[in-house]
Amino acid sequence: MLSKRELFFKHVGQTSYAPPAIEVESASGSYVYDTSGKKYLDLIAGVSVGNVGHCHPKVVEAVKTQAEKYMHVMVYGEYILNPQVAYAERLCSLLPTSLNSVFYVNSGSEAVEAAMKLAKRYTGRSEIVAFKNAYHGSTHGAASLMSSNAYTYAYRPLVPVIRFLDFNDCAQLDLITEKTAAVFFEFVQSEAGYIPANQEFALKLRERCSETGTLLIADEVQTGFGRTGKLFAFEHYNIVPDILVIAKGMGGGMPIGALVADKFVTDAFTNNPVLGHITTFGGHPVSAAAALASLDVIVNENVIEQIAVKSKLFIENLIHPKIADVRGFGLMLSVGVGSFENVKNLILKGFELGFLTDWFLFEDKRFRISPPLTISNSEINTAVSLIKKALSKI
Numbered sequence: 001m002l003s004k005r006e007l008f009f010k011h012v013g014q015t016s017y018a019p020p021a022i023e024v025e026s027a028s029g030s031y032v033y034d035t036s037g038k039k040y041l042d043l044i045a046g047v048s049v050g051n052v053g054h055c056h057p058k059v060v061e062a063v064k065t066q067a068e069k070y071m072h073v074m075v076y077g078e079y080i081l082n083p084q085v086a087y088a089e090r091l092c093s094l095l096p097t098s099l100n101s102v103f104y105v106n107s108g109s110e111a112v113e114a115a116m117k118l119a120k121r122y123t124g125r126s127e128i129v130a131f132k133n134a135y136h137g138s139t140h141g142a143a144s145l146m147s148s149n150a151y152t153y154a155y156r157p158l159v160p161v162i163r164f165l166d167f168n169d170c171a172q173l174d175l176i177t178e179k180t181a182a183v184f185f186e187f188v189q190s191e192a193g194y195i196p197a198n199q200e201f202a203l204k205l206r207e208r209c210s211e212t213g214t215l216l217i218a219d220e221v222q223t224g225f226g227r228t229g230k231l232f233a234f235e236h237y238n239i240v241p242d243i244l245v246i247a248k249g250m251g252g253g254m255p256i257g258a259l260v261a262d263k264f265v266t267d268a269f270t271n272n273p274v275l276g277h278i279t280t281f282g283g284h285p286v287s288a289a290a291a292l293a294s295l296d297v298i299v300n301e302n303v304i305e306q307i308a309v310k311s312k313l314f315i316e317n318l319i320h321p322k323i324a325d326v327r328g329f330g331l332m333l334s335v336g337v338g339s340f341e342n343v344k345n346l347i348l349k350g351f352e353l354g355f356l357t358d359w360f361l362f363e364d365k366r367f368r369i370s371p372p373l374t375i376s377n378s379e380i381n382t383a384v385s386l387i388k389k390a391l392s393k394i
Helices: 004-011 057-069 082-093 108-123 149-155 170-175 199-212 233-237 263-270 285-300 304-317 340-353 377-393
Strands: 024-028 031-034 039-042 101-105 127-131 162-165 180-185 215-219 243-246 257-261 325-329 332-336 366-369
Touching: 039 377, 057 285, 082 101, 082 285, 101 108, 101 263, 108 127, 108 180, 108 215, 108 243, 108 257, 108 263, 162 170, 170 199, 180 199, 199 215, 199 233, 257 263, 304 325, 304 332, 304 377, 340 366, 340 377
Parallel strands: 127 162, 127 180, 180 215, 215 243
Antiparallel strands: 024 031, 031 039, 101 257, 243 257, 325 332, 332 366
């Protein structure tokens, strides 16, 4: 009889030649447990998904309660489903008044796909601008916003009429014109190794988009829901995007995504053509209920107010001869260790010592720290100790 590991490699599709293949038994708070009982301090949280930790009791209870009422019926904006309505009302109450309509999807990639279509439909334009070393997802349209040929050459031809600019370079903003439908923008470039936008660049980008009638689309799939020390990263910059793209930390561990815009903008999907973007499971009632519970935890339990202190605790204590620097924003931290070999060996040593971290797509000399926002100070001290121990062994 084949073992579960053997069945995994035989029947489950993989995305790399050597997946770590930890056999997960359970997860709780900041820890993942394998079938042998070994625990791993999770410093990636599913890549910024588990913002309220694994299996938060209030999220679990919301899932159970909603699952007992109804699950899938018809979700894409045709029936009135209480979890969708309650979440949209709650989220919009926390956002600027121009971000007042939530269009539900399943994931960050799909939210980006929907935003691409909406921008073209609403503006009547075809050109889209993105930034070099940005990451907006792996579906065909979202991947077309990726400047790296290494990850896209096998899937050509990509979506046409996409222009790439250098991040944080104000001199190139004039390339945004009246032909540009939208600019996709990360306030903290995620897969480039957590590089924050500078204030001047963000302000000038907003001004240029307003001048040309271009929609500024903020991709906050990784930065959203408290990770940077604000509910959303755009709040640090005192500007408001035209469309907000969200997912990952939105669902408390359940799959859900959305774009948020003015109702006048999202209504463009209702005509010419009708059903301009539809999705069978977008805003699934159970996921929406989980998202509301997660949002309430983040907002009501002082999670965001603790981010700056926790970030500082990591940064001030991550001192080691192999650590060149630590950068990022809030609990989106990127640690430079000099080489990809060091990153790879650190990740492998982490499995051995009992912590989980990961690498970046476009920055191979750094590893990421994006733990549950609910990680305790004592768990941070443990994490720092384990990282230093791992670095000393490689």
